[in-house]
Amino acid sequence: MDFNNILFEQSGNIAYITINRPTKLNALNKATISELNDAFSAAEEIEDIKVIILTGSGEKAFVAGADISEFANFSVEEGQQLAAEGQAKLFDLVANFPKPVIAAVNGFALGGGLELAMAAHFRIASDNAKMGLPEVSLGVIPGYGGTQRLPQLVGKGRAMEMIMTAGMIDAKQALEYHLVNHVTSPEELIPLAEKIAGKILNNSMVAVAAAIKAVNASYDNTVNGFEVEVEEFGKAFGTEDFKEGTSAFLNKRKANFPGK
CATH class of the missing domain: 1.10.287 (Helix Hairpins)
Structure with a gap:
């Protein structure tokens, strides 16, 4: 499959879906969300694919947020439509995907990037990862499920603090918050994801x-x-x-x- 903004590869029973916009720190835009929808839809149909590993290209960023230039001038109605379509097309699709989705968080996972990681069934992170929902610093709130999934994962108080301060936490804090399951070096991130995937593949x-x-x-x-x-x-x-x-x-x- 040929994509402009993502990479889709299969090795054995594992599909690797990689957001690949390194010059934009893998920021999500409409085209990327659409391609991710296509990739996940294809992965669901390919019988040999049993587990998905979702990551970002390079070591700087998983996804460093949404592409703000796309919606800076949106109206109220356009903003609501943006969130609704994004949730339906990608974030809810990932959350309810019938095959396990492991988010391998390398580097920054901010805004829509953290929301995408949280939609995955669980997360592992490289020790240089930084995570946060900075939307209120732009005069908006998380719109791709962040206000709902973050409290479920870390608790209401910590979620409120993260969202209201627009701050970032590092991988160690993310592990303490139970936002990620494991932290490892950047070099070992994908091998660890593959190791966990292998354990899953032993089962029905x-x-x-x-x-x-x-x-x-x-x-x-x-x-x-x-x-x-x-x-x-x-x-x-x-x-x-x-x-x-x-x-x-x-x-x-x-x-x-x-x-x-």
């Missing part, structure tokens, strides 16, 4: 997709998360993966999940 990807749905349901006020868990748990009993997993366990052998 059908069950992993169901677990993603059930966990996300706990953050959706329109559904009962416990009911979703019960439903997905029951559905698992009808899968070939369940039959293989239980058979392998009882016969003390490694499972070979068919993915059905």
Whole structure:
């Protein structure tokens, strides 16, 4: 697949989606969001792809925010449309993606960049990473899910402080805040993501997709998360993966999940 602003590569069962606008510190613009939508949509359709590693090109930035020049002169209606379309096209798509998405945060993850990382199922970071939501310093607020996902991850008080001060935290603080799961050197960032992906790939990807749905349901006020868990748990009993997993366990052998 050919893109102008991102790179899409596959190695084995892992897809690598890389935001590639190094001269703009990988800032998100409409074209990049559209290409990311296309890339994730393609990754969902490619059966061999089981895990996504999302990162930015170079070591300076994962995504250093949105491309402000695109919306500096927007009206109220245009601003609302920008947020709504962006959330639907990319951020909610990533959050509810049926295959695991690991954000490998290298360098700056600011504004829309941190919002994109937070939409991923979990995050790891290089030790030079810096994260923040600086929108109020521009007279606006986070519009791609930042006011919702940050409190879920770090708690209301810390989220309020980060948003209201428009400040940045480093990788060590992000780890203490539980915003990221692991911190490593820039050189080891992708290898660590691959190591974690490998552990995920040992399991039933059908069950992993169901677990993603059930966990996300706990953050959706329109559904009962416990009911979703019960439903997905029951559905698992009808899968070939369940039959293989239980058979392998009882016969003390490694499972070979068919993915059905």
